[in-house]
Structure formats: C-alpha cells, structure tokens
Amino acid sequence: xxxxxxxxxxxxxxxxxxxxxxxxxxxxxxxxxxxxxxxxxxxxxxxxxxxxxxxxxxxxxxxxxxxxxxxxxxxxxxxxxxxxxxxxxxxxxxxxxxxxxxxxxxxxxxxxxxxxxxxxxxxxxxxxxxxxxxxxxxxxxxxxxxxxxxxxxxxxxxxxxxxxxxxxxxxxxxxxxxxxxxxxxxxxxxxxxxxxxxxxxxxxxxxxxxxxxxxxxxxxxxxxxxxxxxxxxxxxxxxxxxxxxxxxxxxxxxxxxxxxxxxxxxxxxxxxxxxxxxxxxxxxxxxxxxxxxxxxxxxxxxxxxxxxxxxxxxxxxxxxxxxxxxxxxxxxxxxxxxxxxxxxxxxxxxxxxxxxxxxxxxxxxxxxxxxxxxxxxxxxxxxxxxxxxxxxxxxxxxxxxxxxxxxxxxxxxxxxxxxxxxxxxxxxxxxxxxxxxxxxxxxxxxxxxxxxxxxxxxxxxxxxxxxxxxxxxxxxxxxxxxxxxxxxxxxxxxxxxxxxxxxxxxxxxxxxxxxxxxxxx
Numbered sequence: 001x002x003x004x005x006x007x008x009x010x011x012x013x014x015x016x017x018x019x020x021x022x023x024x025x026x027x028x029x030x031x032x033x034x035x036x037x038x039x040x041x042x043x044x045x046x047x048x049x050x051x052x053x054x055x056x057x058x059x060x061x062x063x064x065x066x067x068x069x070x071x072x073x074x075x076x077x078x079x080x081x082x083x084x085x086x087x088x089x090x091x092x093x094x095x096x097x098x099x100x101x102x103x104x105x106x107x108x109x110x111x112x113x114x115x116x117x118x119x120x121x122x123x124x125x126x127x128x129x130x131x132x133x134x135x136x137x138x139x140x141x142x143x144x145x146x147x148x149x150x151x152x153x154x155x156x157x158x159x160x161x162x163x164x165x166x167x168x169x170x171x172x173x174x175x176x177x178x179x180x181x182x183x184x185x186x187x188x189x190x191x192x193x194x195x196x197x198x199x200x201x202x203x204x205x206x207x208x209x210x211x212x213x214x215x216x217x218x219x220x221x222x223x224x225x226x227x228x229x230x231x232x233x234x235x236x237x238x239x240x241x242x243x244x245x246x247x248x249x250x251x252x253x254x255x256x257x258x259x260x261x262x263x264x265x266x267x268x269x270x271x272x273x274x275x276x277x278x279x280x281x282x283x284x285x286x287x288x289x290x291x292x293x294x295x296x297x298x299x300x301x302x303x304x305x306x307x308x309x310x311x312x313x314x315x316x317x318x319x320x321x322x323x324x325x326x327x328x329x330x331x332x333x334x335x336x337x338x339x340x341x342x343x344x345x346x347x348x349x350x351x352x353x354x355x356x357x358x359x360x361x362x363x364x365x366x367x368x369x370x371x372x373x374x375x376x377x378x379x380x381x382x383x384x385x386x387x388x389x390x391x392x393x394x395x396x397x398x399x400x401x402x403x404x405x406x407x408x409x410x411x412x413x414x415x416x417x418x419x420x421x422x423x424x425x426x427x428x429x430x431x432x433x434x435x436x437x438x439x440x441x442x443x444x445x446x447x448x449x450x451x452x453x454x455x456x457x458x459x460x461x462x463x464x465x466x467x468x469x470x471x472x473x474x475x476x477x478x479x480x481x482x483x484x485x486x487x488x489x490x491x492x493x494x495x496x497x498x499x500x501x502x503x504x505x506x507x508x509x510x511x512x513x514x515x516x517x518x519x520x521x
Contacts, residue, residue: 294463
C-alpha cells in the first residue's frame, strides 16, 4: 500500500463503502493520488463470521447514537437507529446485493407528486437519462444479474413461495432480482455458493463489495493510501474558505492531521452531516457547506417493513441468497392506491437469533413463541418504499453526550409522513395477500428494523439556498468539498440505493479528475 504521508496534493476520502471505495478506485485509475480514511478495521472473506451476533459485533457501527420522533425504531432501538457497518468496505460488506436503477419519475418527485403537505420535495438536478451511461458502467463493474448478459441467480424456496403467490395474484415482474452477486464466475470471483449469510460478509466473495473489488484494484495502481481504524473528527479550511485537510484519530488513538487538495465525505447519511456540523468555525458557524441550513435535514430511510408467513410444510427460507427475489409491480406511481410513489417486495430471511430480536422487539408470550417454533416453515419478505423527505427529519449534534474522541454524538429524529403510513399499510396488505395466495396459514407484520438505507441529509439541487451540493456532489459553498454517498439523494425512490450511489461516484470521479486537470480544484 502506498504511503503519501501528509502530502497536501492528495484527494482525501472519508469512508470506504459504496461511494468512497468506488470513488477511490475510479480516481486512482485516472492517476490521482488518494488517501482513504476508514473508521473501521480491515476484514476479509477469511475473517468474516457466519454467525449473526458475532458478525454483528465484528462489522456493525456500534458507536452511541440517540433517536427521537414517532418512528417505531426510536422505541425499539433507541441507540441503534441504523444498521450500517464500521469496517473497510463499509456497508457493502453487509448489504444484500439488490441493484436497481431509479425510475425517471422518482428523480422528478416534486414535478410528479406536486406540493405534498409536510414533505420537502424537490426534483433532482439531473435526470435518469443523464445517469444512464454511468448506470451501465456501474452494472458492469458490479456484475449485476440480468444486465450485460449475466443470468439471474437461482431461486431458493423463499423465492418459490413468493413467486407462486405473486403469479396467482397476477403480478407480472417477478424474478430473482437484479443482484450484484455473481451467478456465474466473473471478474476473478466465483459464483454464489448459496451459503445464506449475505448480511455477515460474503465468505465466497461472490457478492460485490469495495473491500475486495474496488480497493484492491486501486492498490494495484500505487495511487491509494488506505488507512483503516482512522476516525475523522474534523475537516479544516484555510482563510479563503477552501478545505485544506482533516483531523483524525489513528489506530493508536493519536490525533493526526492529513492535508488535502480535495476532501470527499462518504461516511453514510448520519456520519457525513455530523462531520460537517462538527467542523463549524468562525467562518462557517453553522457547519461546513451549510449556508442553506439543509445539512442534516431531509433524512430518509426508505419506507420499510417485513412480513413473515407460516406454511404447513417446511420452507427453510434461510437456505440460499438472502434477497434474491422481487416483485416490482407496485413500484410505479399510482395515486389510486391512496399515496404517491411506490414500493418493492423483496425476499428476506433472518436466522433464528435475529428473528428472535427483530420479529417483534420486546414481544413475548405464546404468540411470539409460536412463531419461533414455526421457524422452519416460515417465508419472509422485506418491503422497500419511497419515504417522503421532511425538513424536520434530521441529524443533529447531541447537546450533552460525547463519544470517546470528545465529539458530540449524532441524534437522529424521524417522524413518519402520512404518505409513508398509507404506503406501509398498503404494502402490508399486498404482501400478506401474496402469501395467502401461496397457501399461508398465518402471517405476521413486523415493525421496521434499524435503517440500512440512510439517505438525503446533504441533498443535491440546483439552488444553493435549498440544497447542499450540485449534481456532482460538489458543495455549493466550498468548491473542493464533495459529498460522495447516499447523503446526496434529493429523494429516495423505491429502489435499494447502492447501485445509484456507485453510479454517482463514477460520475463524480470524472468531474473531480477533469476539474483537477484544468486547475479548477
């Protein structure tokens, strides 16, 4: 691994997940020197643990956070609002692999949905057509099934149950998904072995993760200096208002300074705004890139819910890929259903330890134990839908609590919008109907889990008064400061966001490299 010391000519990237890891490789391939600061430790397919709770401790971001608002997560998981990762590769170690493009109407939400009371809707400053060539590059890079001639993954029993019910109801777009998991050997990685521990890090390496795709490719160029166990606490700027470097604590707990020509923040949609807010100064008293007051606001986490169904015969939903199954027919915008936007229905399985924790947090008694006893006969579905951005749904700095580095911890406030509630109820009913059509004897609606799709807290837009960055993730206030993760999302769409985060990172790399070449950065 190259070591660039404290060279002020480098691009510093905070975070090594879908956005940061992809951006690092893309820039390195163009000859740009990059320093990646990752708060977590370095793991590998060899060190991943096929054990739900042990893996959770190994990979998850467990630093203290607080919650507020009327969302159920604040009751069930008050100090764990999100289930993201603190490790090299970020949450691409944990994600399930679903890779779907946003729809054209979802990038024009304000135009399409109109003035929705209580929602802070805004159109994206780019269109689907603008992103299509970059989507194509991302799908090829990630090996997304059903693109580039790559066959779909095989369907496990969990999918077969979903498929049977969906077809009986007349749903048309039902298959094993567009997944960034090799269905055949590709790019020096083998095919999926159907082990079933997709959330615990892929031990076979079939699932795309920046840990063993983008970052090793970047290393081969000699242009990357990857520093695990490096927790960034502040971004510095010079008298002219340009960012000049970052302060971080290294693996030995020592405070370090890394100078930078450009800083790109890709810490997920909670740590990214938190870092900008922690970097407040006399020149930027409200935090960096926050003249609009939008940093931390418009937090989205996707409308999520799960349904489990019990059948007379065993299903063994845990055997095979966690999320290789989808019904896409409800993803369109059809206001006759009583809400704007749409949702996906995707297969989901949890092992017994997680099922006990997530089925009904705090639940107990005969009903709960009945469902545990039926585990072998269960099929599971996860609902992913477009939630509405709200200015009041936001990440802020806690007034009193600090972390071990002396920084204010983040508080995540979220109130469900009426549109979210209407969509969730519709999706619950639709999902139950799928399982009833397949012969279910009983169904169970679970409350939302800690968020995995965190979006929108540094959103892009054309107007610097109502957004944090432009269509390239370049902040309006500071030209050499970029947002490089899902924080950029203006609205969330109904689709799992990782493919779009990777797509934006590829596009951003082209922009940064061009601006550096022309001396504009």
